[in-house]
Amino acid sequence: MADLRLGMNEYEFGQLLKQQMIALGADSVEWLPVRFDPAGKSYAQPNYNVPLARGNFTGLI
Numbered sequence: 001m002a003d004l005r006l007g008m009n010e011y012e013f014g015q016l017l018k019q020q021m022i023a024l025g026a027d028s029v030e031w032l033p034v035r036f037d038p039a040g041k042s043y044a045q046p047n048y049n050v051p052l053a054r055g056n057f058t059g060l061i
Contacts, residue, residue: 006054010034010047 003016014034021029033043036052 004052007051009049009051010036011049013052014047 003020004013011034013036014032017032017034018029021032032047033045034047035043036050036056
């Protein structure tokens with residue numbers, strides 16, 4: 001979470017999380033849903049270019 005920044009999109013953050021998980025010893029990360037959009041998208045959808053904005057997560061930013 002320390003690398004999460006306003007304007008970073010779901011896809012970018014998902015890729016960063018995958019890289020960190022592999023660096024910590026994961027053999028692979030097949031699928032990692034990231035959701036910034038408060039509209040309630042399904043976790044089955046792929047990560048999009050939705051940027052993190054103020055108010056997406058209460059108390060985070």
